[in-house]
Amino acid sequence: METPAAPTFRFAHYLTVQPTDIDELHHVNNVRYVQWVQDTAAAHWHAAAPPEAQAHYVWVVREHHIRYLHPALLGEELRCTTWIGEVRGAQSQRFVRIERAPDGQLLCEAETQWVLLDPQTKRPVRVTPEMVERLQEPV
Template identity: 50%
Template sequence: MENKNPAKFSHLLQVQPEDIDMMGHVNNVVYLRWVQEVATAHWNYAAPDNLKSRYLWVVLRHEIDYLRPAFLTDQIQGFTWVGAHQGAKFDRFVTLYRAGSDQLLAQAKTTWCLLDAATMRPKRIDPDILAIL
């Protein structure tokens, strides 16, 4: 799943006290939130305002592998890139590392669907959108 392409988007996250569960590490559901935060940060960074106002994204499927725990003092470096697309859908990959290390904490593959913001119906992913991702 991992892509060593240096062009992938990177986003820094900070573990918060409320992210810690009764076992003393970041709760698994927080990793999923981070996956979505990294994807959203990428769209907000890459898309011009006219595209952000015309389109919305919804998640159709998440697959996530939890590999190592994160702790309160950790910063997390998230990386994302997009994979194959078909019609209104594409796969997005996210890896979450302990910042400043090679320690992969989690990796995810998420299927997203593009929606027309006015109609809330699926919209084929056009080349202008693919070009920015």
């Protein structure tokens, strides 16, 4: 997985590793990284999209590609940074980098393909240029 350079605007979400995130090897379980990737995308959508858009659309994961590089440990503060890549039809590519906040050490990087749905019909909906613009603006 080659992560392209992030655009000028990126959305950052911070968290602190909790005891429930830790596995039997005394570091963050890989499943928690997947959850954080999804949580970061959701936080960005909720910060960028107006309430009416949030009520009329829902994003679902089509595919994740995740690379784990270094472990995260109990009590560490992490910075989860995301940005949008290519948008085609109802699909949007999103990148997430999870770093240790104090020193910027890259722990995990992910590329996810998301699909925009109408929550009533569960059918794909085309991502509009206005949505892309909102997701690329500072919030």
